[in-house]
Amino acid sequence: MAKLAPVDTSQIQTRLLIGGRWVDAAAGGEIAVINPFNGQTIVSIAEAREEDVDRAVAAAKAAGPAWAALPAHERGRLLLKLADAIEADKDYLARLEATNTGHPVRDCLSLDVPRTVLCFRYFGGMADKLEGSVVPVDAGFLNYVEREPIGVVGQIVPWNFPLMFTSWKLGPALAAGNTVVMKPSEITPLSTLRIGELIQAVGFPDGVVNIVAGFGHTAGQRIADHRDIGKVSFTGSTAVGRAIVRASAGNLKKVQLELGGKGPNIVFEDANLPAAVGGSAFGIFHNQGQACIAGSRLILHEKIADAFLERFVSLARSIRLGDPLDTETEMGPLTSRLHHERVLSYVGIAQTEGGEILSGGKAPDRPDLAGGYFIEPTIVRAPPAHRVQHEEVFGPFVSVTTFSDDDEALAIANGTAYGLGSGLWTQDLTRAHRFAKHLHAGMVWINCYKRVHPASPFGGVGESGYGREMGFEAMREYTQAKSVWINVDAKIPPFYVR
Numbered sequence: 001m002a003k004l005a006p007v008d009t010s011q012i013q014t015r016l017l018i019g020g021r022w023v024d025a026a027a028g029g030e031i032a033v034i035n036p037f038n039g040q041t042i043v044s045i046a047e048a049r050e051e052d053v054d055r056a057v058a059a060a061k062a063a064g065p066a067w068a069a070l071p072a073h074e075r076g077r078l079l080l081k082l083a084d085a086i087e088a089d090k091d092y093l094a095r096l097e098a099t100n101t102g103h104p105v106r107d108c109l110s111l112d113v114p115r116t117v118l119c120f121r122y123f124g125g126m127a128d129k130l131e132g133s134v135v136p137v138d139a140g141f142l143n144y145v146e147r148e149p150i151g152v153v154g155q156i157v158p159w160n161f162p163l164m165f166t167s168w169k170l171g172p173a174l175a176a177g178n179t180v181v182m183k184p185s186e187i188t189p190l191s192t193l194r195i196g197e198l199i200q201a202v203g204f205p206d207g208v209v210n211i212v213a214g215f216g217h218t219a220g221q222r223i224a225d226h227r228d229i230g231k232v233s234f235t236g237s238t239a240v241g242r243a244i245v246r247a248s249a250g251n252l253k254k255v256q257l258e259l260g261g262k263g264p265n266i267v268f269e270d271a272n273l274p275a276a277v278g279g280s281a282f283g284i285f286h287n288q289g290q291a292c293i294a295g296s297r298l299i300l301h302e303k304i305a306d307a308f309l310e311r312f313v314s315l316a317r318s319i320r321l322g323d324p325l326d327t328e329t330e331m332g333p334l335t336s337r338l339h340h341e342r343v344l345s346y347v348g349i350a351q352t353e354g355g356e357i358l359s360g361g362k363a364p365d366r367p368d369l370a371g372g373y374f375i376e377p378t379i380v381r382a383p384p385a386h387r388v389q390h391e392e393v394f395g396p397f398v399s400v401t402t403f404s405d406d407d408e409a410l411a412i413a414n415g416t417a418y419g420l421g422s423g424l425w426t427q428d429l430t431r432a433h434r435f436a437k438h439l440h441a442g443m444v445w446i447n448c449y450k451r452v453h454p455a456s457p458f459g460g461v462g463e464s465g466y467g468r469e470m471g472f473e474a475m476r477e478y479t480q481a482k483s484v485w486i487n488v489d490a491k492i493p494p495f496y497v498r
């Protein structure tokens, strides 16, 4: 066991970043930020309300023209400097993220922080690569299309991967020349506030990035309905996504939605079983299952179901639960008490409907973990009609069902309203491509699960939302096309003949 040092709470940034200055909330409210490992308050942060969002939007609006006019490579250079600063801050950021979210620090060190760095580097390099186009139109005309920034964008971040999602949203928005008002989740604001400090340290102009941590129904709602915000990028639940769309109607702002999921993960009879077991366990249990792309529905061919489950249950029981700051820990607590209760309520729902709990289904019986929001890795066998096969549980909870042929597997996989991540394990190339084509999903993983990269578009279909993060797609999301026509040699027929 190697327990890393707790963060020095006196060093944690707790205020709002508005117009390049760290300021108190206008109304003076505070939010207690809780450590999910022990239920204790880590720090109290300033609570942004509507008037603070208004101040942040005004600062972003004022900073907008100069930022958009900056040569694109200069914007890129600042993003690259930010990536370097985050890399240099890796140990602190990893401990801060582990303390606030409950992610095992080994994951923060190997995934969350490096992916955040990679994302800022990718978009730093992207800033001066976004090109317009020349369009073949009528003879005698030149038509070119430029991609222009939208202006002020509002970005609302959830609590499950706060550090990484901060980079997914800031990277493309800033590279494309927008200014930002970002609201981290009230539950996990600390790593985003730290990124704000690094943004200041590397020299972003004042007002380009504003960070206002606050509650959804006040600060979040104000971002969604603010008339000076041209676009909202939202990651969170489908229910709140709907509310954002309604609120956006006032000024018809662009909306990008990364919502919930209920990822199907299909294991065929010809799969490499050890690889499928390991990959499926990562797909659902990494980050305590609190991932929109979690492979939360295991769909097993009936011929291999028993052999798969024997290994899978044994692996699930061997996952090391513990203190997130211990480098040996593989699974930490869920991120909040309320969410812990919600996930456990699904164990009750599964049992009421006649599901069979194959493993877990409760808090671990360990005094050393009693203060934290832990749940054992939980495996439930339930037919496709049950609620746990349709509703997002968002915890270390996987629902298992079986199939006998490919058509049945596809029907089960496509049988929910969501369409975000999906996966399959098979050696049959033809089948792999057929399923890749027909799965109702924004992402398909074949013989792997939950791969993400800043160059590859990320997003969903159906009730998982619309729009894409990452890659060139994200740059298009954060810009709008302007079509310019020039008469270079056109004989325009007279419409009004006199």
Ligand code: NAD
Residues within 6 Å of the ligand: 156, 157, 158, 159, 160, 161, 183, 184, 185, 186, 214, 215, 216, 217, 219, 220, 221, 222, 224, 235, 236, 237, 238, 240, 241, 243, 244, 257, 258, 259, 260, 261, 291, 292, 293, 392, 394, 420, 459, 460, 464, 465
């Ligand atoms: P949530 O919807 O409760 O909250 C997300 C964010 O929205 C928070 O910052 C919250 O303060 C804010 N918010 C809440 N009410 C609001 C309102 N009325 N107006 C504006 N903002 C409001 O989601 P959560 O519980 O933080 O996150 C979990 C959910 O996020 C899951 O459903 C998960 O699938 C989804 N998620 C989706 C993706 C994706 O990329 N598709 C990624 C991660 C999480």
